[in-house]
Amino acid sequence: MEAFTLAVAKGRTADHTIRLLEQMDIFFEDLTPSSRKLVFYNKKHTIKLIFVKAVDVPTYVEKGAADIGIAGKDNILESEADIYEILDLQIGKCEFAVAGKPGVNIDTLQSLTIATKYPTVAKKHFLRKGNNVEIVKLNGSVELAPLIGLSDVIVDIVETGNTLKENGLVVIEHVEPISTRLIINKASFAMKANHIQQFIEKLKISLEE
Ligand SMILES: Nc1ncnc2c1ncn2[C@@H]1O[C@H](COP(=O)(O)OP(=O)(O)OP(=O)(O)O)[C@@H](O)[C@H]1O
Numbered sequence: 152m153e154a155f156t157l158a159v160a161k162g163r164t165a166d167h168t169i170r171l172l173e174q175m176d177i178f179f180e181d182l183t184p185s186s187r188k189l190v191f192y193n194k195k196h197t198i199k200l201i202f203v204k205a206v207d208v209p210t211y212v213e214k215g216a217a218d219i220g221i222a223g224k225d226n227i228l229e230s231e232a233d234i235y236e237i238l239d240l241q242i243g244k245c246e247f248a249v250a251g252k253p254g255v256n257i258d259t260l261q262s263l264t265i266a267t268k269y270p271t272v273a274k275k276h277f278l279r280k281g282n283n284v285e286i287v288k289l290n291g292s293v294e295l296a297p298l299i300g301l302s303d304v305i306v307d308i309v310e311t312g313n314t315l316k317e318n319g320l321v322v323i324e325h326v327e328p329i330s331t332r333l334i335i336n337k338a339s340f341a342m343k344a345n346h347i348q349q350f351i352e353k354l355k356i357s358l359e360e
């Protein structure tokens with residue numbers, strides 16, 4: 152019998168997530184790196200795994216299309232989804248930062264234009280600081296914006312710092328650390344308490360190994 156649905160982000164954290172599940176003795180049939188399939192079952196058919204775009208994981212969990220999700224803190228914050236965030240999986244580590252050309256002084260500019268893939272996170276950060284900002288929402292290659300005058304600065308993910316460096320940009324402010332988190336649908340947490348608690352406990356043990 153199917154106990155719960157687990158939404159996992161496609162992309163750069165997928166391999167690590169699957170390895171973590173394997174450490175918990177959870178294996179999915181037909182799951183290969185080149186597969187285009189999006190739905191998988193474990194051997195006992197108790198867990199349904201769905202692969203979704205990283206940015207969509209919190210939405211699937213909030214709406215109950217998945218009971219459990221494994222998602223980046225970046226996408227959790229941006230979605231403002233009403234879910235429980237239970238565990239830090241200590242993978243996919245990076246940070247949100249404000250970055251721009253060296254010497255740009257964001258405290259002296261009257262109004263700031265911010266290019267970002269994360270408009271909600273960016274708006275909240277600058278509201279807290281009391282800055283007047285205009286947000287330009289982009290979907291990638293955000294580092295280009297200050298180089299061609301589309302924005303004063305960017306709010307983006309920094310991991311190694313290589314993308315900033317190769318484009319002559321620097322971190323101006325650290326905003327928030329990011330890592331992959333375990334999230335749970337609020338109703339599922341009550342309705343499927345046994346199965347979900349078991350999963351959480353097993354995951355905790357794997358994280359400590
Ligand atoms: N250098 C990094 N750049 C982006 N995300 C990173 C990085 N390092 C770790 N992460 C984490 O990995 C998660 C998934 O990133 P990934 O790039 O696969 O998805 P994405 O941004 O939706 O990609 P795309 O839009 O190219 O499909 C992010 O949500 C973030 O939490």
Ligand SMILES: O=P(O)(O)OC[C@H]1O[C@H](OP(=O)(O)OP(=O)(O)O)[C@H](O)[C@@H]1O
Pocket residue numbers: 290291292293294307308309310311312313314315
């Ligand atoms: O600090 P680094 O290790 O260089 O990593 C940070 C870069 O990685 C991400 O981009 P991604 O590869 O997802 O491409 P994108 O520009 O299409 O978003 C992020 O948006 C930065 O551009």
